[in-house]
Amino acid sequence: MTGTIVITGASAGIGRATAERFLQAGWNVALLARRDEVLKEICHGCPTALPVACDVTDLGAVEAAFDAAAGRFGRIDVLFNNAGVFPESGLIDEIAPESWSSAVAVNLTGMFNAARAAFARMRRQEPQGGRIINNGSISAHVPRPNSVAYTTTKHAITGLTKSLSLDGRPYDIACGQIDIGNARTELLEDVIERTLEADPLAEVPPTMDVSHVADAVLNMAELPLSANVQFMTLMATKMPYIGRG
Template identity: 60%
Template sequence: MRTIVITGASSGIGKATAEVFLDAGWKVGLIARRADRLEAMANWHDNAVALPADVTDADAMQAAVATFVKQAGRLDVLFNNAGMFGPAGPIDEIPLDGFEQVLNVNIRGMFIAAQLAFGQMRRQDPQGGRIINNGSLSAHNPRPGSVCYTTSKHAITGLTRSLSLDGRPFDIACGQIDIGNARSELVEELNARALEANPGADLQPMMEVEEAARSVLHMAEMPPEANVQFMTVMATKMPYIGRG
């Protein structure tokens, strides 16, 4: 049975991805802070393992990954998904602690998860695995007022490229999925902010979150000799190409 750990698994893209992988017959480790949601998913499916942890807590993450590997035997894939948007606006209106919180979750948290997964994949027999980082359209073309989020997601593109190179001697592949306007809690929050600023605002087109989840499954199921390095999946009519 193939195995995957998903961070940010209690809601949105993470939860939808966990459900898609469970339906496909994978053993799925669920990492997030909200233990009650993870337990509910684990009670629903025998192949789901609830691993409550904060991705920024290195000790808790180490324990979570160790628990999963002890049960599953190995780690084939990490979907490095947990993240937050943070404060929005021009840079001179952003509180420094808000910026630091975004970096802590979106960069440090993803670094910790990747470090643990890479180490496990390097040590296990047979060696190897795959790390899929959740980037964003903002990793390439930012939306206005997203300086915190955009800065963090550009860093994740660098993480993806570095892991791709460093993983080659150990048969560890790394790819990045850049998702635009999936119907998740994060996007709903952005829509709420837009309506608060302008009740007559036109909300951006969205796609169902399951479309993003199926794209992650496609990346995970590639044979070891192939890798989706970067994938963009988004609502068809959203402003992305040429937005500014």
């Protein structure tokens, strides 16, 4: 199966790797992110790629981006709801209120905005239906230390996934969640760097190649709408998830 996918946070990390994998597989891909120049570089010379500069915290910009994708490719088959940030680490009384607000704005409201835009178009297009894949996290289930803002927003995504999965049934809209642990991306590199700055003797966590995540998202997307991966956990084998909580 191929079709049209919208990917948020597509300029780096998991989003970029996934966009490139879907393009290789012959999909139409709308790449959404704030860094327009990076998106254009990724899409250069590819007729099935559409770069759209978009801040997911801006509902109007998100609506316009989905209109552009549907206008270019005719319909929206899949949303990979991926954009996210990892705010500063610390105890709840140590982190800045701005860090909390930023995490909620991107990780929760931004994912709500994208899901809202996708759901509306999937419900109204012919033939009706589509699939929303939310990027949760291992932290959607068990926290890392000193990550109250990130963990709280990612727990909320599990609720979003369940609600969309339930509400989408009458419209052939499937919703699943992929919970990723320690894919080697710029975001994880930043977390590791911060950890080592705080404690130079800290153990560097086990990681896995981000390409495995892209392959997994493609597998979820290529299922017929009669089947759904509700939750998938994909992580570095030796990372402390089992035993962490």
